Amino acid sequence: MSKKIKSLEDLRKLRQEKEKLTSPREGDNIQVIIGMGTCGIAAGARDVMLTLLDEINRHNLKVNVTQTGCIGMCEKEPLLDVVVPGEGRITYGKVTQDVVKQIVSQHLANGQIVKQNVVGKIEE
Ligand code: FES
Numbered sequence: 001m002s003k004k005i006k007s008l009e010d011l012r013k014l015r016q017e018k019e020k021l022t023s024p025r026e027g028d029n030i031q032v033i034i035g036m037g038t039c040g041i042a043a044g045a046r047d048v049m050l051t052l053l054d055e056i057n058r059h060n061l062k063v064n065v066t067q068t069g070c071i072g073m074c075e076k077e078p079l080l081d082v083v084v085p086g087e088g089r090i091t092y093g094k095v096t097q098d099v100v101k102q103i104v105s106q107h108l109a110n111g112q113i114v115k116q117n118v119v120g121k122i123e124e
Pocket residue numbers: 037038039040070071072073074
């Protein structure tokens with residue numbers, strides 16, 4: 001049975017627990033986690049995911065791509081996290097197909113964060 005959320009602190013704890021579930025598990029590859037909850041899909045996350053996979057192949061990168069549900073920031077969907085081992089986690093919001101192309105060519109391929117779409121950052 002799931003826990004009841006009674007406060008903002010409960011919500012934060014739940015989010016941290018869920019983040020652990022989506023933290024990198026496979027080797028030293030960069031991990032990309034894309035929100036595919038109802039709000040994400042409604043905002044275009046499916047097309048973003050397809051473009052992401054195409055661009056990763058086009059750049060010949062080794063990246064693990066996984067999906068997650070809604071993290072409670074509907075207004076910022078589509079959301080996508082990039083986890084670089086040893087560097088932490090960047091959450092991007094309002095990720096269109098053009099933005100995801102930038103994320104692949106700048107962040108995944110060259111380590112440069114696409115600053116204008118960053119909505120959160122967790123240092124390692
Ligand atoms: S479906 Fe995304 S915050 Fe509710």
